[in-house]
Amino acid sequence: MTIHFNRVTSGARLSDQVAHQLAAEIAAGRLAAGAKLPPEARLVEQFEVSRTVVREAMSRLKSLGLVHSRQGSGVYVTAAPPYAPLNFDARHTASRAAVVQLAEVRRGLEAEAAAIAARRRAPADIERLQATVAALDRAVASGGDGVEQDLAFHRAIAQAAHNPFLIGTLDYLAQFMRGAIGVTRANEARRADFAAQVRREHAAVVTAIEAGDAAKARAAASRHMDNAIRRIEGADPAFWQQQGERLAGPLVQGPAS
Known part of the structure; x- marks a missing residue:
């Protein structure tokens, strides 16, 4: 046929x-x-x-x-596998509510990833984390949106946890989160204080992981996502009107956080 x-x-x-x-x-x-x-x-x-x-x-x-x-x-x-592959209907992610909901999912995963990373990190992991932070700063300074660098930062945390299932889960979610990160970073870029907050939040996560303090790493990562939610919920209607074209399609354009 x-x-x-x-x-x-x-x-x-x-x-x-x-x-x-x-x-x-x-x-x-x-x-x-x-x-x-x-x-x-x-x-x-x-x-x-x-x-x-x-x-x-x-x-x-x-x-x-x-x-x-x-x-x-x-x-x-492929013949039907013995398990159901994880799948999301991308049409359900095209809303402001979905940007927040994805951040809520990330909060649980990434807070635990940061805690595990603090316990298992190796010197190479810390170097990778610091490199991703520097790359994000360079991207923003050169006028970029920093979306891919932001994703790389959060993936580096998962890599430092040395748990392949955690890395695989975040890699899968990343394709849905690119659009959401684009929205949140666009919101943060409008205000210098927001951008500064994000840098401090990232730095706090890295510092806690480097120090090997799992409790502080978990708290810092959770606080980062909580603040991301507050920043996006506080965006004014004019911002969301500007994002209309971005949200016209699914947020899979492809995990500021």
Whole structure:
């Protein structure tokens, strides 16, 4: 059976739109377990996107356990796994409430990650954390939004915890949190005092981890997320109007915090 896909449009990230259409065909059974997906060149033509977009969409589907690659053969729909892959409907994340809700999820995970990191950190972990803080400062100073550097900072904390399940969970959530971080950083960039607060909060987490104080690290990371929620909840209507285009698509444009 030949399946025809709709070309994607601007708004949500193109690779997410491609992945959503393919996932819908799999869920409906039109692409059954064991079925081979159309070749990359055909998907590029039907969706009217670049090869990079198609490859990003394939990576997304693989992370969900929906497809797998066979060397030299192509990409195939995976048979139903013995577990249900974690998945969120991205449409439910396109609101101010969702930005706060994602921060609430992060608060629990990242506070515990910071506490574990304080107990297990190695010198290389501290160097990595300090490097990510410096990279974030440079990005902001050069006029960037700092989203990727912010993500790298929080991932470095998880790496210092040396727990692959924790790292994997945060890596999965990162694709949903990029958009949310973009919103919070845009809000913080409007006020120098907000930007200064974020720098102090990051520094407090790093200092506690470096000192090996799990309780202080947990408290500092939790306080950072609590403050992020307060900052975003206090944003005025004009700010949210400016963010309308960002929130028009899902916040998966891809964990300021």
